[in-house]
Amino acid sequence: MLREGQDLMRVSSIFAAAAILATTAPPAAAQDYVSDRVVASVTQDDLVAVVGALGHQVLEQGGGDAVFVVAQADGALNYFLFGTACDANGVSGCQGIMMQMRFDLPAGTTLETLAKANDDAAAIKVWADFEGKTLGITRYHVLDGGVTMANIRENVNVMLALAAVAYPIAAGEE
Numbered sequence: 001m002l003r004e005g006q007d008l009m010r011v012s013s014i015f016a017a018a019a020i021l022a023t024t025a026p027p028a029a030a031q032d033y034v035s036d037r038v039v040a041s042v043t044q045d046d047l048v049a050v051v052g053a054l055g056h057q058v059l060e061q062g063g064g065d066a067v068f069v070v071a072q073a074d075g076a077l078n079y080f081l082f083g084t085a086c087d088a089n090g091v092s093g094c095q096g097i098m099m100q101m102r103f104d105l106p107a108g109t110t111l112e113t114l115a116k117a118n119d120d121a122a123a124i125k126v127w128a129d130f131e132g133k134t135l136g137i138t139r140y141h142v143l144d145g146g147v148t149m150a151n152i153r154e155n156v157n158v159m160l161a162l163a164a165v166a167y168p169i170a171a172g173e174e
Helices: 006-021 044-053 111-120 149-169
Strands: 057-061 068-073 077-086 094-104 125-129 134-142
Touching: 044 057, 044 068, 044 077, 044 149, 077 149, 094 149, 111 125, 111 149, 125 149, 134 149
Parallel strands: none
Antiparallel strands: 057 068, 068 077, 077 094, 094 134, 125 134
């Protein structure tokens, strides 16, 4: 988690490194990842495979009915992938993926900085829980009709790249 007072260069460096990692060749841990496989729903194994294909580390994962992973990019930046709409309407697996990052709430975050961040990076949602002191960034991916595993991976890349744009704005640093 990022703490108040970290300078913009450190935040930008973390996000830039995450973006670079996301475009490198997948490690052996991604052996179940097949980029052109089309899925209309995902399982726990699919989420783990996407994280592996990004070259990121799985820190924690769900079990049983809980379909999620907590992953780490660049050895410092954590994000979450949650399966949603699971085992619904006669479809096994999860038909959506909530992608999320959470940070300690920067002192400069206001409703105005959140609005600007959302305007400047419209493909993600930037939000704050002022009581809980949390700044969040989310991207929701619906798998309607099926998407490739590469499409899911690239949606994670989009979230990570746009977070680098939105975080400093939401934090009131720009």
